[in-house]
Amino acid sequence: MSLWSTLNRGVFKRTSTFAVAIAAGSFFFERAFDVASVTIFESINKGKLWKDIKHKYEN
């Protein structure tokens, strides 16, 4: 039995498990998407952001 059909039978077929899968999936997707976006932003702007210069002023 392939992974897809297992997933289909175990999760997507029943509304209750499907809803839980959507909620959990959106949580992890959003977290991963945010982290990825911020990583891209910080790599583009390396050295210009406050977090890159704050070590000079904190003691």
Place this chain on the structure above:
Amino acid sequence: MAATVGRICGARLFKNYGIVSPQVCQLSTSTQGWTRNRKLFLSTLGVVGGGVGALLFALEQSVQASGSEAHPPHQPWSHDGWFKSLDHASVRRGYEVYKQVCKACHSLQYIAFRNLVNVTHTEEEAKAEAADVMIKDGPDEEGNYFERPGKLSDYLPSPYPNENAARAANNGAYPPDLSLICSGRKGGEDYIFSLLTGYVDAPAGIVLREGQNYNPYFPGGAISMAQVLFNEAAEYSDGTPATASQLAKDVATFLRWCSEPELDDRRLMTIKAIGIFSFLTAIIYYMKRHKWSTLKSRKLAYKPVTKN
């Protein structure tokens, strides 16, 4: 208006096509179904809309060319670009320039000391900055106004109590508040940079009144503000050489931050929006292909009725 639209669209507007039939009966893009009135209405709309747009563009262009002031050249700002954040070291130096030079005449009344925290200063530094100035507060229990050292929640104090005092102290000219100046002036930071570094002697034939200076980037040319940024006019705490152009660049970057403190968030949001919308576009494209596959791959067969 509603009556006109109803007359042009006719009964079609209200017709119920059911769920499936629109896909089939509205596939045709021919204009056969359009009445004469409808064609007339839509073409008039197109001509009028396009004409108004072209007129506005032409008027805008002619106004741009008619002024006597020099147009500021574009500078390569480090925050120029879809994904580029502000250079926070430059913003911090710009704050130092504001504090040492601009603050003598210009207010910055919409910026509070708390706004500096985690942008240009640490919390301790911002508290120290606030404590350096005296803020008018009151009334106290006896109804008197008093002065106290600033707190993080205080806004930057203005050099003059009101506009009349500012005019009286500056030969009748009002030094504008700088909080939103970068968004409020055409050219933004380019204009500020050019203005601050662009002071020259008045050309022959230009008569300046007392206290006025000549600056080709200022509309009209006669500006009441004197040149303030010279080499070493301010002192940087991080050891950057304080040339006039460096001072102007940093203060322009600082003023861009004052006008748009959310600039970094917007740049980040651009990345997020491009990411999520490309993802959604891919899904929608797939869904469209999926739903249309039956329609696109069907075959119509002509089957003559045979006589038996």
